[in-house]
Amino acid sequence: MRSITCTAVCVALAAILIMIVTGPQTANAVTCQVTQLAPCAAAITSSAPPSKQCxxxxxxxxxxxxxxIKNPSLKAYVSSPNAKKVSKTCGVPVPKC
Structure with missing residues (x-):
């Protein structure tokens, strides 16, 4: 049960980080699913550097x-210092929403 909770938190953190890092842009059919940020969970929840996949x-x-960022359940993760660090490392600017 704990690993499921940890995984969900890590995915949410990764999603928030991405939101912070990037600003609003038009994209080619992007499906907004916070779970897509799961590869960033370790970097957001620790001091580990983000992977290429992240x-x-x-x-x-x-x-x-x-x-x-506008989602109250995700905002704290996206606004975290580690999330901002990951976004900066990945070259994704934090959006001003």
């Missing part, structure tokens, strides 16, 4: 970040 997902989900 950065790729952050860039893909960039158009969705404001949506994630």
């Amino acid at each position: 950065c790729m997902k952050m860039k893909e989900q960039r158009p969705c970040l404001c949506q994630y």
Whole structure:
């Protein structure tokens, strides 16, 4: 049960990070699913550097970040210092929503 909760929190954190990192943009049929940010969970919840897959997902989900930031359940994760650090490392600017 704990690993499911940890996984859900990590995915939410990753999604929030992506929202912070990227600003609103138009994209080609991006499906906004916070679970797409799961590869970023370790980097957001620890001091581990983001993986290439994390950065790729952050860039893909960039158009969705404001949506994630506006979600009260995700906002704290996206606004976390680690989330901002991951977004900066991945070259995804934090959006102003």
